[in-house]
Amino acid sequence: MRVAIAGAGLAGLSCAKYLTDAGHTPIVLESRDVLGGLVAAWKDSDGDWYETGLHAFFGAYPNMLQLLKELGIEDRLQWKEHTLIFNQPDKPGTLSRFDVPDIPSPFNVIASILRNKDMLTWEQKIRFAVGLLPAVVRGQKYVEDMDKYSFLEWLKRQGVDERVTSDVFIAACKALTFINPDEVSATILLTALNRFLQEQYGSKIAFLDGSPTERLCSPIVDYITERGGEVRLNAPLKEILLNADGTVKGYLIRGLNGAEDEVFTADMYVSAISVDPLKVILPKPWKQMEFFQKLEGLEGVPVINLHLWFDRKLTEIDHLLFSRSPLLSVYADMSNTCREYANPNRSMLELVLAPAKDWIAKSDEEIVAATIAELEKLFPDHFGGDNPATLLKSHVVKTPRSVYKATPGRQQYRPAQVTPIANFYLAGSYTMQRYLGSMEGAVLSGKLTAQAISEALPVANPSNLQTLTRPPATNAATA
Numbered sequence: 001m002r003v004a005i006a007g008a009g010l011a012g013l014s015c016a017k018y019l020t021d022a023g024h025t026p027i028v029l030e031s032r033d034v035l036g037g038l039v040a041a042w043k044d045s046d047g048d049w050y051e052t053g054l055h056a057f058f059g060a061y062p063n064m065l066q067l068l069k070e071l072g073i074e075d076r077l078q079w080k081e082h083t084l085i086f087n088q089p090d091k092p093g094t095l096s097r098f099d100v101p102d103i104p105s106p107f108n109v110i111a112s113i114l115r116n117k118d119m120l121t122w123e124q125k126i127r128f129a130v131g132l133l134p135a136v137v138r139g140q141k142y143v144e145d146m147d148k149y150s151f152l153e154w155l156k157r158q159g160v161d162e163r164v165t166s167d168v169f170i171a172a173c174k175a176l177t178f179i180n181p182d183e184v185s186a187t188i189l190l191t192a193l194n195r196f197l198q199e200q201y202g203s204k205i206a207f208l209d210g211s212p213t214e215r216l217c218s219p220i221v222d223y224i225t226e227r228g229g230e231v232r233l234n235a236p237l238k239e240i241l242l243n244a245d246g247t248v249k250g251y252l253i254r255g256l257n258g259a260e261d262e263v264f265t266a267d268m269y270v271s272a273i274s275v276d277p278l279k280v281i282l283p284k285p286w287k288q289m290e291f292f293q294k295l296e297g298l299e300g301v302p303v304i305n306l307h308l309w310f311d312r313k314l315t316e317i318d319h320l321l322f323s324r325s326p327l328l329s330v331y332a333d334m335s336n337t338c339r340e341y342a343n344p345n346r347s348m349l350e351l352v353l354a355p356a357k358d359w360i361a362k363s364d365e366e367i368v369a370a371t372i373a374e375l376e377k378l379f380p381d382h383f384g385g386d387n388p389a390t391l392l393k394s395h396v397v398k399t400p401r402s403v404y405k406a407t408p409g410r411q412q413y414r415p416a417q418v419t420p421i422a423n424f425y426l427a428g429s430y431t432m433q434r435y436l437g438s439m440e441g442a443v444l445s446g447k448l449t450a451q452a453i454s455e456a457l458p459v460a461n462p463s464n465l466q467t468l469t470r471p472p473a474t475n476a477a478t479a
Ligand SMILES: Cc1cc2nc3c(=O)[nH]c(=O)nc-3n(C[C@H](O)[C@H](O)[C@H](O)COP(=O)(O)OP(=O)(O)OC[C@H]3O[C@@H](n4cnc5c(N)ncnc54)[C@H](O)[C@@H]3O)c2cc1C
Pocket: 006, 007, 008, 009, 010, 011, 012, 029, 030, 031, 032, 035, 036, 037, 038, 039, 052, 053, 054, 055, 056, 057, 235, 236, 237, 238, 272, 273, 274, 277, 303, 304, 305, 352, 399, 402, 403, 427, 428, 429, 430, 437, 438, 439, 440, 441, 442
């Protein structure tokens, strides 16, 4: 069966991959000239890569890890030491580590917190542990119920000290959602903490060994095309054409560079485009339906990704760092962390600027200047003195609408992959699955969509359906 999928982000590609496994023929239609959506990357004229986002993979990403294994590319993940590293703004140039020992969960994470002497007092640690107990004991239902509170409100309700927020969780909230604890839903942080507490290697971090476009998306495309599927770039979905009964008749693809628009027909249709453009192209009759009206409750959050090349090494740290700066979120020296970007003599810092709402409209020059001012605090040895580090070049990638903004109350607006329209499905990290707006969420959503389509269509290759593992929860919406 032919399945048309709009959007070649990780959700669309994962959906296509699992549809080919089930013996179907997916055709992915991507509007841009680059694969990957929010993981897209480009090479500049010097041959250096720059990316939409600095991407960290976690041990708690079972669907992503399984996908890499099925593609035979799991060795492309470069696993780092099991630790979380934070800058200390009050002691410029110093770091604080949460080293996670190699013992079963949750004792490994608890030990890492207890052993950290820089960031939390004993009283704060105990208060936080007690505050977290209901989430651990009462499980996902409790975590979902906490969506009505911001994480800051939740901490206050649990009697957790304000300093815990400023020391640890501002950094965590910004890293996970690009917004601060007073804005982010408590469900997000509690979900992540639960995963890290339940899985021994859940909080272990890996980096891809090169650009996500080449090293992650291209192998998925090869897999799909070798099995009869297709991935077309420069093929923007302009309109969803309807039959009289409201089902999809075809996808109207905008003709580029003077070419005619094209009507593309298939047996089933998937939208794996992000929620903001989807809202714009929803057919009028669908906009009356409660299922699609709920999408109005979701919108992408702005974020900025910077790349700064320096004339020298600023650090030898081969890991993700939580900057704890008001301007920045996480960053990494990619000349250490990523094989393809390696350079023994010069640093290339990749940094996420978040929250970005006040910065997204500013010029690249202003953004780079403000970032350098922050780096003077993070690397005082290299930016003070007579011979400060020189910035050789930079790239700034702005994404005005990235993953859905995970403020309180959003969970109820996240749609299931199965829609009320018989031949139309959704995929995307904004759709309901338990891994939130992440790469893992995108891959899982695509897999769930492929599974739902395979159940609806006559099965072409039943043996391969085993790879479409069912989500653990009984309600697919919270899986
Ligand atoms: C700065 C940054 C850092 C991040 N860091 C991490 C991280 O460390 N770890 C992590 O797990 N996740 C991270 N993420 C989140 C992760 O990248 C996303 O959750 C995931 O990639 C989303 O995939 P998706 O397929 O759901 O959506 P998208 O990637 O948004 O894919 C949607 C696709 O649809 C296409 N499209 C849009 N309109 C049309 C149209 N009309 N016709 C056809 N195609 C269309 C788009 O071009 C795009 O390719 C980060 C994101 C950013 C921006």
